[in-house]
Amino acid sequence: MASFLGHSAALIAALAVLPQLVGEFWAYTLALYFLYAIASLGIGLCWGQAGFLPLGQAMFFGLAAYLSGLSLIHFKDSWLLLLLLPGAALAPGLLAYGIGLLVFRGRTLSGPFFAMITLALTLLAFQIANSWNDVTGGFNGLKNIPGLPGLSDFTDLYYISAVALAVCLLGIAWLRRAPAGVVWRAVAQNEQRVRFCGFALQNVKAAVFGLSGVLAGIGGALYAPQQNLVTPQLCGFLLSADLVIWAAVGGRATLYGPVVGAVLIGILTADLRDEISYWEVILAAIFIIVVLYFRQGLMGFVEPRFERLWRRRTERTLDSPARPEASGDTGLADAGFALDDVRVRMGSVNILEGLDLEIDRPGIYCLIGPNGAGKTSCFNAMTGELPVRSGHIRIFGRARTGTAADLLSRIGVGRKFQAPSLFPDLTVAENFNIGLWGGRARLRDLVRMGSHGWSSAILREAQSRFPFLAEEDRRAGDLSHGQRQILELVMVLIAEPRLLLLDEPSAGLSQAETQEVIEAIRWVGGRLNACTVIVEHDMTFVRELADRIFVLHQGRLLASGTVAEIQADERVRAVYVGASA
Amino acid sequence: MDPILTTNILNVVYEVSTLAVVVLGLAVVFGLLGVMNLAHGEFVMIGAYCAFFVQAQNLPFLAAVPLALLVCAVLGLVVERLLVRPLYARPFDTLLATWGLSMLLREAVEAVYGRAFRSVATPLTGSVDVFGADYPSYRLLLTVVSIALVAGLVWWFVRSATGRRIRAVVNNPELAGSVGIPVTGLARNTFVFGCCLAALAGVMLAPLLPVNPTLGLDFILKSFFVLVVGGLGSLVGLISGSGVIGGVESVVSAFLDRTYGYTTVLIIAILFLWLRPNGLFPRT
Numbered sequence: 001m002a003s004f005l006g007h008s009a010a011l012i013a014a015l016a017v018l019p020q021l022v023g024e025f026w027a028y029t030l031a032l033y034f035l036y037a038i039a040s041l042g043i044g045l046c047w048g049q050a051g052f053l054p055l056g057q058a059m060f061f062g063l064a065a066y067l068s069g070l071s072l073i074h075f076k077d078s079w080l081l082l083l084l085l086p087g088a089a090l091a092p093g094l095l096a097y098g099i100g101l102l103v104f105r106g107r108t109l110s111g112p113f114f115a116m117i118t119l120a121l122t123l124l125a126f127q128i129a130n131s132w133n134d135v136t137g138g139f140n141g142l143k144n145i146p147g148l149p150g151l152s153d154f155t156d157l158y159y160i161s162a163v164a165l166a167v168c169l170l171g172i173a174w175l176r177r178a179p180a181g182v183v184w185r186a187v188a189q190n191e192q193r194v195r196f197c198g199f200a201l202q203n204v205k206a207a208v209f210g211l212s213g214v215l216a217g218i219g220g221a222l223y224a225p226q227q228n229l230v231t232p233q234l235c236g237f238l239l240s241a242d243l244v245i246w247a248a249v250g251g252r253a254t255l256y257g258p259v260v261g262a263v264l265i266g267i268l269t270a271d272l273r274d275e276i277s278y279w280e281v282i283l284a285a286i287f288i289i290v291v292l293y294f295r296q297g298l299m300g301f302v303e304p305r306f307e308r309l310w311r312r313r314t315e316r317t318l319d320s321p322a323r324p325e326a327s328g329d330t331g332l333a334d335a336g337f338a339l340d341d342v343r344v345r346m347g348s349v350n351i352l353e354g355l356d357l358e359i360d361r362p363g364i365y366c367l368i369g370p371n372g373a374g375k376t377s378c379f380n381a382m383t384g385e386l387p388v389r390s391g392h393i394r395i396f397g398r399a400r401t402g403t404a405a406d407l408l409s410r411i412g413v414g415r416k417f418q419a420p421s422l423f424p425d426l427t428v429a430e431n432f433n434i435g436l437w438g439g440r441a442r443l444r445d446l447v448r449m450g451s452h453g454w455s456s457a458i459l460r461e462a463q464s465r466f467p468f469l470a471e472e473d474r475r476a477g478d479l480s481h482g483q484r485q486i487l488e489l490v491m492v493l494i495a496e497p498r499l500l501l502l503d504e505p506s507a508g509l510s511q512a513e514t515q516e517v518i519e520a521i522r523w524v525g526g527r528l529n530a531c532t533v534i535v536e537h538d539m540t541f542v543r544e545l546a547d548r549i550f551v552l553h554q555g556r557l558l559a560s561g562t563v564a565e566i567q568a569d570e571r572v573r574a575v576y577v578g579a580s581a
Numbered sequence: 582m583d584p585i586l587t588t589n590i591l592n593v594v595y596e597v598s599t600l601a602v603v604v605l606g607l608a609v610v611f612g613l614l615g616v617m618n619l620a621h622g623e624f625v626m627i628g629a630y631c632a633f634f635v636q637a638q639n640l641p642f643l644a645a646v647p648l649a650l651l652v653c654a655v656l657g658l659v660v661e662r663l664l665v666r667p668l669y670a671r672p673f674d675t676l677l678a679t680w681g682l683s684m685l686l687r688e689a690v691e692a693v694y695g696r697a698f699r700s701v702a703t704p705l706t707g708s709v710d711v712f713g714a715d716y717p718s719y720r721l722l723l724t725v726v727s728i729a730l731v732a733g734l735v736w737w738f739v740r741s742a743t744g745r746r747i748r749a750v751v752n753n754p755e756l757a758g759s760v761g762i763p764v765t766g767l768a769r770n771t772f773v774f775g776c777c778l779a780a781l782a783g784v785m786l787a788p789l790l791p792v793n794p795t796l797g798l799d800f801i802l803k804s805f806f807v808l809v810v811g812g813l814g815s816l817v818g819l820i821s822g823s824g825v826i827g828g829v830e831s832v833v834s835a836f837l838d839r840t841y842g843y844t845t846v847l848i849i850a851i852l853f854l855w856l857r858p859n860g861l862f863p864r865t
Contacts, residue, residue: 053677105855112617112676113854116805120847123798127840237798241684248677278692284685291677292667 004177008170015162019155027158031226033266034161036239038168038219040246040258042212045172047244048252049181050208051188055115056122057243060092060213062129062235064220067091069142069230070135076146089217096213100206122240129232141231148225157226164218165259173255179437180446182430184208189423196383196421197495198409198438242266245287251297260299316455320436334397336360336531337382337499342391344374344381344555351377353555354391362498364525364532366542368566369552370575375535376418378552379501383408383415395499410439414497418504418535420484424477428469428487431476432459435491458524462490465520482509486517493524500525500532506541518544551575587714589835595720597827598727599786601820604804605731606778608819611808612751613771616665616675620683621804622797624653624776628783629792630690632701642704645787649780657776661769683797691794698791723785730781735816747771803830806850812860821861825849 019027039061047053067088075081103117129136137143151157175181186194187204195201224230233239243262250261265283272279290297336359344352352374359365367375380386382393383405393401395413405415422431429452436454437446445451463470466486468479476487489505505521506514518541525532536542542549542563549566551559559569566572607621631649635642664682668675705719738744750757750764758764779800790796803826811822826846834842853860 053673055680102851103854112619112805113809115676115680116802117847117851117854119798120802120806120850123802124840124843124847127843131840278689280688281685281692284681284688288664288678288681288685291674291681292664295674 004173007173008166011169012166015166018162019158024154028154029267029270030263031154031158031161032223033263034165034259035219035223035226036243036246036266037259037262038165039216040243040250040262041168041172042215043243043247044252044254044258045184045208045215046212047247048254048257049176049184049188050205052205052209053115053244054118054209054212055244056118056120056125056237056240057212057216058237058239059118059122059125059235060096060216061220061223061239061243062125062230062232063092063095064088064217065224065230065234066129066136066142068221069145069224072146072148072225073142073144077149081149085221089221090214092217092220093210093214096216097206097210100209101202104202104205104209119237119240122235122237125235126232126237129235136232139232141229142224143229145224145228145230147228161222161226164222168215168218169255169259175447176255178447178449179433179441179451182426182433183437183446186423186426186430186434189425190421192405192417193421193423194434194438195404195406196409196415197434197491198406200404200406245283247297248287248290249297251299251303253296254299254303256303257297257299261297264298314449314452316453316459318450318453318455320454320456321440335362335498335529337393337395337400339378339382340392340394342378342381342393343389344377344386345389346386351386351555352381355381355552355555356557357550359531359533362525362529362531363547364521364534364545366546366549367533367535367552368537368542368549369558372554373552374555375552376503377555379415379503379533379535382501383413409495409497412496412498413501414492414495414499415501416489416492416503416505418507420481420488422476422484422488422491424475426476427472428474428476428479429472431487431491432472432494435494439495456494456496458496458527459490459494461523462493462520465516466490482513485509486513489517489520493520496528498528498530500530502532502534504535504537506536506538514538514541521545584712584714587712588716589832591711591714591716591721591724592835593828593831595724596831597823598724598731599782600803600807600827601731601823602727602782602785603779603800604807604819604823605734606775606782607801607804608808608813609747609778610772610775611813613747614665614669614768615672616669616679616772617672617805618665618772618775619676619679619801620660620686620797621775621779622799622801623683623686624656624779624797625783625786625800626690626792626794626797627653627656627686628780629701629787629790629796630694630699630783631780632784632787633694633699633792636701642788645784646781649784650777653776653780654773657773658769660776661772665772666765666769683801687794687797694794696794698793701787701792703788719788723789726785731820738816743767803827803846806846808860809850810853810860812862815862818860818862825861 018030022030039057043054043057068085071081071084071088075084099121103114130139132138148160151160183194183199183204187201191201194204220234223234246261246265247258248261249265250259251257269279269283276282294300338358338360339355342352342355343350355374355378357378367378369375377386381388382395384403385405388401391401392399395403395408396411400408423434426434433452433454436456436459437451441451468483469487469490476484479487485505485508489502492500502521506517509517521532521534522545524530534545546563549561549563550557551566551569551572553575558575559566559572561569603621603625607618610616610618610621628649631652632642632645635645635648660682664678665675668678703719705722707718708715709718709721711721738747746757746762746767749762750767754764807819807822807826809822810825811818811820826849829849830842830846833845
């Protein structure tokens with residue numbers, strides 16, 4: 001907190017003194033690039049934090065500029081401007097949020113799809129602005145837009161931009177350090193794990209995109225009164241491209257990178273464009289080189305060193321709030337799940353062919369079967385990762401066929417994957433926090449620094465069982481394979497699920513670690529009164545843990561029973577020995 | 582048949598078949614290398630400028646074909662070596678790098694020729710009577726050449742040994758490499774081939790387009806939508822995708838205007854991402 005205040009004071013002082021140092025002309029030029037910088041900050045959020053790249057950010061900048069320009073022309077000197085101008089800045093945010101929900105809902109992959117859709121939208125926005133003469137003024141745009149009432153000279157304009165930039169920077173600095181920022185970086189690392197921790201991925205990404213829309217909106221809304229002119233180019237792909245280049249060259253993952261990029265390159269461009277005819281080509285080449293070799297950008301060399309100076313981890317002093325109980329599904333009868341004649345098909349291969357499986361009380365159950373029996377697919381079908389062709393799935397007594405993983409996680413289904421699925425570039429502490437926040441944190445918890453200090457009895461117990469988990473400042477990706485397995489398991493456990501799906505939790509573990517994991521599973525299962533289902537090949541593991549075993553073969557349930565019953569079962573033997581069943 | 586209807590149908594066929602040529606280059610590269618080459622449209626643009634250059638030198642139009650192929654092959658080789666190959670395992674960065682390349686090519690052409698729209702004279706003037714409709718000969722020729730080109734390439738892809746190797750690499754690059762298929766060389770050749778195809782399309786379309794540095798953008802977006810709608814990795818998908826996107830755009834543009842055509846295509850693409858993310862004919 002103290003560091004945050006110090007940081008704010010330094011930033012504000014620097015921005016206040018700047019015009020005295022550089023003179024009026026440069027202050028005016030800077031004011032314009034500050035507005036672009038605000039929009040570029042939005043690219044930093046989307047691309048540098050949450051990992052998806054918008055290529056059409058100018059449409060939001062342009063939209064806000066048109067809205068603000070029209071408001072100023074038609075309601076000059078009216079008090080209505082006090083509502084209209086903020087509205088002009090917020091409207092693009094709403095639009096971005098809507099587009100985000102629409103696009104991210106369809107496809108969870110960030111890849112090229114989102115980028116291309118935004119690029120197409122910005123071209124569309126340009127076309128509309130260019131051809132809708134009655135409203136936008138067509139090719140010539142809106143001219144003679146009045147300035148903001150009460151502001152006259154260039155220095156005033158500078159201060160307006162500088163204040164807007166400072167407010168945006170400080171807001172972003174806060175969010176980046178708050179839990180929200182951790183969730184964003186987690187999204188960039190591993191979307192699947194974020195969903196399975198209970199976060200509705202499309203909402204998170206749409207919110208980030210919406211926020212970036214607001215930032216572009218603030219820039220655009222101030223652009224109109226500052227420049228007194230709004231043309232269709234402001235929505236076009238060239239400005240969109242510039243915003244991305246600035247963020248990339250300045251350093252997309254850093255706080256100040258987009259600002260440094262926008263101001264530095266913007267001013268260089270203004271200066272050199274006419275002198276060097278190939279300046280734009282050189283700029284594109286610089287961008288390519290940054291993408292290839294210097295992904296962290298200019299500020300990437302500087303900022304991390306400072307961050308390390310003042311970043312200290314919050315001690316875990318608060319017990320996390322209890323998980324909200326899902327209504328109407330208490331009682332033992334609804335503790336488990338049931339698969340009824342479930343069929344799953346991939347391409348021309350039938351993976352599950354009428355699988356029936358029912359578990360109706362807490363306990364530890366093992367799913368075994370030869371490779372290709374459909375064990376992992378059974379988990380995938382239950383968690384909505386594989387489309388179910390026919391049949392029904394009930395979880396905790398409710399129909400849950402095809403229910404999305406994040407909702408399942410929030411009602412108490414936890415899943416550990418076969419290969420450790422966590423956030424390698426986040427610290428162990430941040431990995432835990434994602435597990436703790438998912439399903440528990442409300443929106444306001446995600447913007448509060450205090451939520452970094454959440455703890456829980458299960459986490460403390462896990463840290464005493466596995467001492468390496470207490471070294472919370474380590475990068476998760478630096479842990480050994482076995483340690484990552486355990487970290488993921490604990491991430492799932494601290495969400496306190498009532499149905500635990502564990503896919504080969506002991507794979508790659510040493511014998512001592514396996515023993516620890518067995519004890520941890522038994523302890524947690526008992527404490528949470530959970531239904532634990534484990535896919536496992538290691539028979540010692542199965543023998544030691546399983547209350548009951550289910551044997552899958554060729555997408556169907558072959559047998560079920562106690563360890564002794566299964567060991568005596570002729571059909572099971574036949575399957576494992578290789579005779580046809 | 583009603584001549585206006587005939588003209589419209591021919592326009593749709595023209596739109597679809599020329600689009601298919603552009604998309605084919607993009608799709609082959611994406612299929613084999615997993616690289617979405619965002620500069621693909623700029624290769625079309627360079628092809629078109631080659632046609633403009635040739636005409637400005639008073640050379641015959643057909644001289645543009647070898648020139649465009651040469652320019653884009655050399656460019657493709659350099660780009661593959663410097664940009665695409667170092668980023669094979671980083672598809673998102675490839676996207677960015679090729680996007681940067683598209684800017685670079687656009688700005689380079691702009692630095693030489695400026696932003697002005699250039700026109701290329703049609704090498705084949707006059708029109709032909711098709712079922713009572715007067716249809717421009719050059720467009721008709723282009724349609725025929727495009728269909729022949731796509732059909733020929735498909736035939737070659739299915740029948741030739743190289744085509745089989747390419748399909749093997751698409752299926753399983755590691756296994757293909759271990760049975761002795763020179764994967765790196767094949768990938769390079771495929772990339773260059775994709776660039777050349779785009780350049781060829783650029784030459785052919787130049788007389789019918791306002792030739793300017795931003796011409797490629799339109800093509801890359803449309804091609805991308807074709808892949809979204811048709812699905813990646815199959816030729817049926819490619820052709821049906823071209824059919825949907827090219828067809829819808831030309832029909833809507835004919836009845837309303839270009840902005841509506843563009844908007845409709847965009848909405849279709851978003852709906853596909855939403856409801857059928859793997860397209861009409863997904864790769865199995």
